[in-house]
Ligand SMILES: C[S@@+](CC[C@H](N)C(=O)[O-])C[C@H]1O[C@@H](n2cnc3c(N)ncnc32)[C@H](O)[C@@H]1O
């Protein structure tokens with residue numbers, strides 16, 4: 001890999017005031033390590049994206065990766081599909097993420113048609129697409145903004161198109177939710193995060209990453225017009241859904 005990646009130590013020292021989490025230069029520099037150690041099943045979800053595209057995307061179809069960060073979704077597709085099989089557009093609001101994603105995709109898959117736009121998925125002028133990936137991004141939008149974005153993605157999808165939506169989730173039942181969150185913290189401990197890192201990150205994400213329940217996600221997808229959606233992956237309080245446009 002051309003992009004140096006550092007171990008995530010952002011919340012490892014006591015901070016007087018824990019600022020709200022943001023995708024700044026410091027997060028970008030350690031992002032591959034952070035997401036791998038913080039999202040249960042992240043690698044498994046990425047590994048399936050190419051297989052889903054092979055089944056659902058017509059040859060040469062267009063794919064969006066919204067909130068693409070360093071372009072991991074694009075790399076996953078390029079690993080499974082030939083250059084003529086798809087065109088990829090990653091979109092991210094963070095200039096530091098966009099710069100690194102462009103460099104990584106150019107270095108790692110020079111033969112593929114990969115574009116990365118700096119933009120806001122809430123106001124993007126979407127082009128018709130066969131597949132849209134929204135991996136751990138919707139959770140960062142204000143809850144009242146989520147319906148409108150999903151409705152616009154439904155409109156952008158071509159007939160037969162699919163939306164892959166991966167999210168941190170909340171369980172419907174409070175007791176179930178507490179168990180999942182406790183085991184999620186065990187997962188983080190097992191991946192080398194300290195108590196201080198876990199609690200400071202939790203504070204930084206408060207009101208920034210607001211998870212929905214799976215029920216809320218499926219209901220929203222139906223409201224936007226998707227006739228069918230299912231949860232195809234769940235590991236603790238992280239899940240991935242797929243929604244089909246008729
Ligand atoms: C957890 S990361 C996504 C991880 C990435 N999809 C992956 O698979 O590696 C969330 C990303 O969403 C981006 N983001 C948040 N709000 C956004 C918005 N309104 N428009 C575009 N990108 C946004 C952030 O800058 C960040 O890079």
Ligand SMILES: O=C(O)C(=O)C[C@]1(C(=O)O)C=C[C@@H](O)C=C1
Pocket residue numbers: 034035038039136168201202205209
């Ligand atoms: O660390 C956490 O508590 C998380 O929720 C993980 C999570 C995410 O789900 O997006 C939060 C922020 C970073 O983008 C990477 C991973």
